Each structure stands twice: as structure tokens, then as C-alpha cells.
Amino acid sequence: MDTIKKLVLCAVIAVVTFGIGYKVSDAYFGNRTPAQPIEFSHKIHAGDNQIPCMYCHSYAERSRVSGVPNVKRCIGCHSVIKPDSPEIQKLKNYWENKEPIPWVKVYNLPDHVYFPHKRHIKAGLECQMCHGDVQSMDRITRVSSLKMGWCLSCHTRKKVKNGRDCWTCHI
Amino acid sequence: MKRRDFLKYLGSGIVGTGVGLAFGKVTKPPGAKLIPYLIPPEDVIPGVATWYASLCTQCSAGCGILVKVMEGRAKKIEGNPLHPVNKGRLCARGNAALQALYNPDRIKGPMKRTGERGSGKYKEISWNEAVSILGRNLSELDKNGATEGLYVLTSTLRGHLNTLIREFMSSYGSPNYMQYELFQHRNLIYANRVSMGLDAIPHYDIANTRYLLSFGADFSSTWLSPVNLSHGYGEMRQGGARRRGVLVQVEPRLSLTGANADEWVPVRPGTEGVLALSIAHEIVAGGYYKGADASSWKELLSGFSPEHAARVTEVDAGRIHHIAKEFVKTRPSLAIGGDNLSAYRDGLSCLVAVNILNHLAGNIGRKGGVVPNPAGLLKGRTGTELRKDRITALAKSALEGDVKTLIVYNTNPVFTTPAGVKLERALRNVPFIASLSSFMDETTAMADLILPSHTSLEDWGDDFAEPSTGVRVATLMQPAVSPVFDTRGAGDIFISLAKALGGKVGERLNYKGFPEYLKESWRKIYANNKEVAAGALTFDGFWNRLLEHGGWWQTEEPRHKPRSVSVRRVKAHIPTSPSEFEGDEGRYPLYLVTYPHAGYLDGRGANLPWLQEMPDPMTAVVWGSWVEINPKTARKLGIKQGDLVTVESPYGGIDLPAFLYEGIRPDTVAVPIGQGHRLYGRYAEKRGVNPIEILPVAEDKRSGELALNSTRVRLERKGADGKLVKMGVRTEELGRGIVQTITPEEFERIAGKEEA
Numbered sequence: 038m039d040t041i042k043k044l045v046l047c048a049v050i051a052v053v054t055f056g057i058g059y060k061v062s063d064a065y066f067g068n069r070t071p072a073q074p075i076e077f078s079h080k081i082h083a084g085d086n087q088i089p090c091m092y093c094h095s096y097a098e099r100s101r102v103s104g105v106p107n108v109k110r111c112i113g114c115h116s117v118i119k120p121d122s123p124e125i126q127k128l129k130n131y132w133e134n135k136e137p138i139p140w141v142k143v144y145n146l147p148d149h150v151y152f153p154h155k156r157h158i159k160a161g162l163e164c165q166m167c168h169g170d171v172q173s174m175d176r177i178t179r180v181s182s183l184k185m186g187w188c189l190s191c192h193t194r195k196k197v198k199n200g201r202d203c204w205t206c207h208i
Numbered sequence: 209m210k211r212r213d214f215l216k217y218l219g220s221g222i223v224g225t226g227v228g229l230a231f232g233k234v235t236k237p238p239g240a241k242l243i244p245y246l247i248p249p250e251d252v253i254p255g256v257a258t259w260y261a262s263l264c265t266q267c268s269a270g271c272g273i274l275v276k277v278m279e280g281r282a283k284k285i286e287g288n289p290l291h292p293v294n295k296g297r298l299c300a301r302g303n304a305a306l307q308a309l310y311n312p313d314r315i316k317g318p319m320k321r322t323g324e325r326g327s328g329k330y331k332e333i334s335w336n337e338a339v340s341i342l343g344r345n346l347s348e349l350d351k352n353g354a355t356e357g358l359y360v361l362t363s364t365l366r367g368h369l370n371t372l373i374r375e376f377m378s379s380y381g382s383p384n385y386m387q388y389e390l391f392q393h394r395n396l397i398y399a400n401r402v403s404m405g406l407d408a409i410p411h412y413d414i415a416n417t418r419y420l421l422s423f424g425a426d427f428s429s430t431w432l433s434p435v436n437l438s439h440g441y442g443e444m445r446q447g448g449a450r451r452r453g454v455l456v457q458v459e460p461r462l463s464l465t466g467a468n469a470d471e472w473v474p475v476r477p478g479t480e481g482v483l484a485l486s487i488a489h490e491i492v493a494g495g496y497y498k499g500a501d502a503s504s505w506k507e508l509l510s511g512f513s514p515e516h517a518a519r520v521t522e523v524d525a526g527r528i529h530h531i532a533k534e535f536v537k538t539r540p541s542l543a544i545g546g547d548n549l550s551a552y553r554d555g556l557s558c559l560v561a562v563n564i565l566n567h568l569a570g571n572i573g574r575k576g577g578v579v580p581n582p583a584g585l586l587k588g589r590t591g592t593e594l595r596k597d598r599i600t601a602l603a604k605s606a607l608e609g610d611v612k613t614l615i616v617y618n619t620n621p622v623f624t625t626p627a628g629v630k631l632e633r634a635l636r637n638v639p640f641i642a643s644l645s646s647f648m649d650e651t652t653a654m655a656d657l658i659l660p661s662h663t664s665l666e667d668w669g670d671d672f673a674e675p676s677t678g679v680r681v682a683t684l685m686q687p688a689v690s691p692v693f694d695t696r697g698a699g700d701i702f703i704s705l706a707k708a709l710g711g712k713v714g715e716r717l718n719y720k721g722f723p724e725y726l727k728e729s730w731r732k733i734y735a736n737n738k739e740v741a742a743g744a745l746t747f748d749g750f751w752n753r754l755l756e757h758g759g760w761w762q763t764e765e766p767r768h769k770p771r772s773v774s775v776r777r778v779k780a781h782i783p784t785s786p787s788e789f790e791g792d793e794g795r796y797p798l799y800l801v802t803y804p805h806a807g808y809l810d811g812r813g814a815n816l817p818w819l820q821e822m823p824d825p826m827t828a829v830v831w832g833s834w835v836e837i838n839p840k841t842a843r844k845l846g847i848k849q850g851d852l853v854t855v856e857s858p859y860g861g862i863d864l865p866a867f868l869y870e871g872i873r874p875d876t877v878a879v880p881i882g883q884g885h886r887l888y889g890r891y892a893e894k895r896g897v898n899p900i901e902i903l904p905v906a907e908d909k910r911s912g913e914l915a916l917n918s919t920r921v922r923l924e925r926k927g928a929d930g931k932l933v934k935m936g937v938r939t940e941e942l943g944r945g946i947v948q949t950i951t952p953e954e955f956e957r958i959a960g961k962e963e964a
């Protein structure tokens with residue numbers, strides 16, 4: 038083999054492995070527990086105080102998205118509850134500056150997937166099935182891979198009607 | 209493999225993976241953000257659409273639309289299924305209205321000119337300042353007793369914005385409110401007036417007809433009310449158990465409608481009127497017309513024998529006779545005359561001839577024929593408006609210095625008038641011009657002050673469709689989204705102007721804003737009209753229903769009342785010879801036909817990328833302009849597909865690529881209208897050419913319509929690369945057997961066998 042051929046082979050191997058590395062990094066080393074602008078604890082809210090999920094994520098039953106609580110709703114309680122804690126002070130700042138809180142998305146689906154919360158709630162699924170043991174998490178961690186295989190395994194197990202049809206999610 | 213090589217490969221593999229891992233970590237987009245509402249708007253559920261019923265203003269058909277709005281953004285427009293005009297359908301232009309709303313080239317706030325006129329140098333100012341500048345200008349005119357120097361020019365508005373501007377003008381003291389658009393169907397209205405005494409466009413009941421004789425009416429893409437008429441056409445062809453209707457299209461250049469026809473009659477340009485009268489001659493001569501005045505018709509039409517007409521029109525005498533017989537014997541039948549016809553120099557007469565055909569066959573006021581619409585909810589147009597509103601008159605007044613201040617809204621006459629009108633020069637002579645346009649176009653560039661108005665999805669308004677569908681139709685326009693930029697509704701601008709002026713105008717238009725004016729006007733309609741008020745207990749209930757349904761319309765079947773055309777009325781208006789064309793036949797051997805592009809119409813759609821991307825339905829060309837040439841003619845001139853050619857008329861020349869088109873007569877070339885904007889935003893500018901520039905100034909004395917098809921041209925090949933961009937469409941079958949054919953003999957043999 039002459040040198041050129043060898044070099045080309047090296048390059049090909051490098052490119053292919055680069056792709057593999059990139060994929061692996063994406064799948065296994067992505068930040069599943071991102072820091073949030075306010076150290077909001079689901080454990081305190083949903084766990085200790087047992088506030089139902091849909092009190093704050095109020096659109097889940099009615100819409101594609103579950104919705105994040107509007108800032109007014111947060112401040113509604115926290116003008117009375119623990120108004121002096123440093124994290125609540127951050128909330129107060131946002132509210133007073135009339136700025137929304139820039140939460141970091143933990144569960145992010147690409148645009149070519151149509152995922153309606155509404156249907157899954159109607160089907161009787163618990164939020165925890167996909168979002169994990171939220172009531173014991175201080176900072177939210179993504180517990181599901183959100184890969185297509187993960188969706189399909191559940192659709193298959195539960196014998197969802199048209200659940201394996203491409204058009205069910207990719208519309 | 210040598211050990212050393214193996215190690216090298218292994219090394220590059222490890223390095224690759226490592227770099228990939230690191231790269232993935234570094235470049236991964238930072239986590240998407242989840243932004244909550246600060247305070248949630250009422251009745252908004254994120255992810256769930258709200259639909260608002262409103263009005264499409266992309267052309268003058270007046271279709272009803274539903275706008276899908278999610279989280280305050282308009283996402284999609286659909287036809288309003290309840291609306292009688294478009295019955296839930298929508299055309300491409302209507303769909304593209306979204307791109308007018310979110311167009312990056314919109315004028316984002318009021319502006320004042322700082323550089324030379326036409327230089328495009330403007331300074332942003334506040335609305336208060338803008339209104340007061342215009343207000344001061346108008347008070348100045350008033351002080352000098354020159355209120356008649358105020359001219360207002362708009363598109364052909366029909367709703368309460370029209371009423372408001374008229375009230376404004378009359379209380380201010382100026383009679384000079386004009387409407388102008390390129391395709392305003394004036395010849396059609398005027399022809400109906402002289403032949404039927406009808407100052408309006410009737411409903412052409414294509415849905416229920418069984419023989420449709422269309423003279424150059426491209427109702428599938430642009431003519432009158434394309435969505436309504438196309439839907440009617442579908443009904444006529446395959447609606448229910450009725451027999452499939454026949455469509456005969458008479459036009460020198462095959463349009464989309466022509467391509468759907470059973471028969472295409474490629475008549476010589478400008479002789480359609482003669483052809484129509486020759487068909488009429490055959491109806492009367494064949495004794496099919498049973499009216500008492502048959503003899504006077506016979507006399508009137510005596511000069512139009514098919515033999516004579518055949519020589520003029522190049523349509524066989526036998527074919528004329530055949531069409532006449534089919535037309536009068538098939539019941540019901542209908543003849544229509546479209547833009548191509550009305551664009552001739554004597555287009556009005558040609559349209560009168562079409563009305564005569566309908567009269568002789570007994571089609572007027574019949575189901576499946578010409579159905580006059582009932583009087584609208586608002587006072588209709590007056591004859592003087594028709595006579596007075598002409599763009600050449602405006603240019604003349606401007607040149608003579610009569611126009612002191614001009615306000616322009618929703619129309620772009622600098623683009624849509626032939627260069628010969630010299631409108632641009634005339635406008636330079638106007639001391640003060642204000643434009644209410646949302647876009648910088650050729651006319652707005654002349655303005656000293658720009659007060660940008662809302663687009664239709666942000667504004668209030670209403671419309672009384674013409675032609676309607678044989679019943680009364682009113683459509684309401686409501687804002688589907690809040691304004692994207694610092695713009696105002698055109699009505700609001702006039703009302704705030706009235707406030708700034710005070711006095712009589714201020715008193716007359718003492719409203720908080722246009723929505724209040726609109727609502728008050730509808731309160732009057734509700735109070736004065738039992739039919740409108742029926743079924744609603746209070747005005748508020750009625751108003752809510754209007755908003756919910758998108759308007760009000762009669763739901764019953766149209767009432768039919770036969771009307772007739774009398775010889776006495778039309779005598780002075782019939783075409784006696786072919787229409788005239790400018791340009792010496794020797795030097796300019798080809799007829800030029802211009803037609804509105806299916807997407808851009810008169811050019812207004814050219815700034816919407818969806819429409820630029822949409823392939824033309826007949827040629828599949830995108831983005832540019834082209835000239836359609838018959839392959840025979842092209843061969844003679846040595847022109848190949850895509851060559852750059854010059855089309856030259858006595859008034860100038862344009863360079864554009866050639867499209868070889870079998871659907872056009874060898875003695876005719878055609879150029880679509882709509883491209884060639886000098887200004888109109890990034891998507892429209894410097895794309896194609898504007899054929900209107902090389903047209904003569906030929907205005908009908910009676911109706912004021914500009915004749916677009918009134919010149920001859922010559923072609924010259926300029927070069928090889930005309931940059932024709934088209935979708936891959938072949939007209940050859942390439943042996944795929946798409947169209948199956950057999951010879952008549954074979955057919956008879958098979959048919960004979962089957963019978964035996």
C-alpha cells in the first residue's frame with residue numbers, strides 16, 4: 038500500500054470515529070440535570086407539600102404542552118410564603134422587573150416530533166412514568182432517553198392504537 | 209497488515225472518537241429555554257389554536273377566512289366554510305397573506321422624508337408628529353381656501369373604510385377621492401350598465417350552467433372571484449348526478465382555464481367581439497331567438513355573417529355556427545368575458561357583445577346564467593364616481609398643479625400605469641404626498657410622509673363582496689393578532705387626522721377610533737334592516753355573531769328575475785371591427801397579450817416569497833418573467849427555449865427569457881404582469897421585468913379602463929442565457945403512453961364489435 042492510500046484510510050477512520058464520539062457525547066454525556074436560574078425544588082412543592090402537578094402545569098390536560106406556571110402564579114403564593122428566602126428574592130426581582138424566568142428545558146423534543154401531553158394524560162398515564170420521581174428531586178433530572186425506541190417500546194407494550202404508525206408522531 | 213500500520217489506524221480512531229466527544233460537549237446548543245408568561249393572557253392556552261373569522265384582502269374578491277392563531281401569532285389561514293363566496297376554499301394568494309404580516313420589509317413606523325424626493329432617505333418620527341404634520345398641511349390648505357387641492361387615492365375599497373374616507377372628504381370640502389387598481393373591471397361594469405342597466409358585476413352562475421362560453425376569462429386563477437368561480441366550475445363538471453357541463457374557451461393565449469376546457473378557440477387577438485356578434489348572428493338567423501324584436505336584432509347583426517367573421521377572426525365559419533347552435537340549445541348556457549377581453553381598446557364593446565349573446569340565448573336572470581345581485585347593504589357606486597376616477601386625470605391635475613396634497617392608500621399606480629402616463633413626473637409636481645402603505649413601493653417612494661397602516665390580519669374593516677353570489681354578502685374583518693410593528697389602521701389614521709383638523713371634519717368623525725365607527729355603522733344597518741336583524745335579540749348579540757361567523761349573508765337561494773338587453777341601448781356600443789393595436793404591422797408583426805400572474809396579480813403579491821416560489825401553473829416558471837412564444841415563430845426568429853429576447857413596442861423595450869409555448873397563436877406573444885419591481889422589498893426587487901412599462905396609454909373614454917392589450921411588438925434575440933428558472937416539466941410523453949389514442953376507424957371497429 039502506498040502512503041496516500043494509508044493516509045486516506047486513516048482519515049476515513051478518524052471521520053467515522055469522530056461521528057461515533059459525537060453521538061456518544063450527545064447521548065450519554067449531555068447535561069441531564071441542568072442548573073436553573075432559581076433553585077426551585079420540586080421536592081418541596083410536589084413532595085413535602087403535595088401540590089398536585091397540574092396545579093402549576095395547568096395546560097397538560099388541555100394542550101400539547103403542559104405549560105410552565107406563569108410568574109404571577111409563583112408570586113401569588115410567595116408574596117406570603119417565605120418571602121425572605123434568597124431564592125424567593127430572585128423570583129421577586131424577576132416579578133418586579135416584569136421579566137419572565139428563563140427556565141432551562143430539561144425534556145426537549147425536536148420539532149419533527151409531535152408529542153401531546155393531553156392525549157397521554159387522557160390515557161391515564163402518571164406524569165412520573167416519563168418524568169420520574171419528580172417529588173423527590175430538588176433539581177429536575179431527565180430520567181428518560183426520549184429516543185424513538187423508548188417511545189415505541191411503551192406504545193408497543195400498551196398496544197396503543199396506531200401506536201407504531203410513523204404519522205402518529207411525525208406529522 | 210503491519211503492526212505499525214495497525215497502530216496508526218488505531219491511533220487515528222482514538223483521536224477521532226476523542227475529538228468527537230469533546231466537540232459534542234462544546235458545541236451542544238445550550239439547553240433550550242422554557243419561558244413562562246409573566247401574566248397569562250386571558251383565553252390563551254399555549255399549544256391550542258384560536259381561530260378568528262375575518263376577510264381576505266389579497267384581491268378584490270372578498271373571500272371569508274379563518275386565521276389560526278397560537279400564542280398570539282398567526283400561523284395559518286384557511287377559507288371560512290360558512291362563507292358563501294369561497295365556501296371554505298382559499299387561493300394561494302390568500303394563504304400568502306401571512307407573509308405580508310410578518311414580512312421583514314414592512315415599514316415599521318411613521319417616517320418623514322429627509323433627502324430628495326425618491327431618494328429613499330427617511331427619518332423615523334412619532335405618530336403624534338406624523339399626524340400633526342399632515343394635519344397642519346391640511347389646515348393650511350383650508351386656510352387658503354384650497355380644500356379641493358386634497359386628493360385621496362385608494363384601491364377599490366367597498367366597505368366602511370370607503371364610507372369613512374368619503375365622509376372625511378365631503379366634510380373637509382374636497383370632491384377628489386379616487387380609486388384605482390389595474391384590474392378594476394370598469395369595462396365590465398360599464399358594459400353591464402349600457403346593456404342591462406346594471407351598475408354592478410352580476411354573479412356568473414357557472415355551477416349550474418351546462419355550456420360555458422368563456423371569452424378570455426381566466427376564472428381559475430385571477431378573474432373576478434377566482435375561488436368562487438373555480439368552485440362553481442368543479443360543480444359544473446362533476447357535481448352530483450348532473451351531466452358534465454361543457455367549457456369552450458376563446459382566447460389567443462391558452463390560460464389555465466383554457467387548459468381545462470373541452471375546446472380551445474385560438475381567435476385572432478382583438479376580434480373576439482366580432483366573433484361573439486357572429487355567434488349572435490347565427491342564433492338570430494337560425495330562428496332560435498323568439499323575442500318580439502328579433503327583426504331589429506337581425507338588422508343590427510346583419511354585417512356579422514360567419515363567413516365574414518371567419519376572415520376577420522380566423523375561426524372557421526362552420527365552427528362559429530356549431531358553437532352558436534350548442535350555446536343556444538344547451539340549457540342553461542352562459543357566456544362570460546374576462547380580463548383578456550376587457551383589456552382591448554374596445555374591450556367595453558366586446559363585453560357588450562357577450563351580454564348580447566346571453567340575452568339572445570335567454571341567460572340573463574336565470575339559474576345557470578347571469579344572476580344580478582340584489583342591492584347591497586350599503587349604497588352602491590354612482591355613475592359619476594366611475595366617470596371621474598381615472599388615473600390619467602389624476603396625472604393631468606398633478607401636472608397642472610391642481611393637486612396640492614395627495615394621500616395614497618393600498619394602491620401602487622406608479623407600478624401599474626404605462627410609462628406614457630408619466631405619473632411619476634406628475635407626482636413630483638405635487639407639493640405634499642402622504643402614503644399609508646405598509647411597504648416601500650414605487651409610489652410610496654414619492655411620499656414626503658409615510659404613515660404605515662396595518663396589514664389585513666391586524667386591522668378592523670368590512671367588505672361587501674362584488675360580485676357576490678346572487679345573495680347579499682357582508683364580510684367583517686377583525687384583528688387576528690396585535691400589531692407586529694408601530695402601525696395603525698387606515699381608518700384610525702383618518703379619524704386622528706379629523707381630530708387634528710377639528711372643525712366640521714372633527715365633528716363629523718368624532719369617534720374614538722375606526723372600530724367604534726365600524727360598530728356604529730353596523731348598528732345603523734342592524735336598526736334599518738329587518739332581514740339583517742332577524743334572529744338576534746340585541747345589537748350586541750348580533751355583533752358577536754358577526755365576529756364569530758365572519759360576517760352576515762343571506763342563506764336562501766338567489767331569486768331569479770329575467771332581464772333583457774334592448775337593441776336601442778346597445779346599438780352605439782357594439783364592436784364593428786377588430787380592436788385597434790398600436791405599432792405598424794410591418795415593423796411590429798406580433799400582438800402582445802399581457803395577463804395577471806396567478807400569484808402576483810397586478811404586482812402586489814411579488815413581495816411574498818411563497819408566491820415567488822410557486823411555479824406558474826401553465827409554464828412552471830418560478831421567480832422571474834418570461835415571454836411566451838409559439839415554437840413556430842421562435843424557429844423563424846432563431847429563438848430557443850430560455851434565450852434572452854427583447855420585446856419591443858413603439859413605447860420601449862424589455863429584455864426577458866423566451867418560453868416556447870404551444871398554447872399561443874404564432875402571431876401573438878404573451879408576458880405576465882407582476883414582476884419588475886424597482887422597490888417593494890427584498891423578495892420583489894430586481895426580479896423580472898414589468899411589461900406595463902411598454903404599453904400605450906389607451907384609456908376607454910366611457911369607462912376609464914386602461915387597455916393593456918393594445919399594442920403590437922417585435923422580438924429580437926439578444927443572447928443565449930435568459931436565466932429562465934422552471935420546474936422540470938416536459939410536454940413530451942417520452943413513450944410513456946400517458947395519453948392513449950386510437951384512430952377513428954379503429955374506434956368504429958371496436959364499437960361495431962361491441963354492438964354486434
Ligand code: SF4
Pocket residue numbers: 264265266267268269270271294297298299300301302303433434435
Ligand atoms: S380569491 Fe382573492 S379574496 Fe379570495 S382567497 Fe384568493 S386572494 Fe383572497
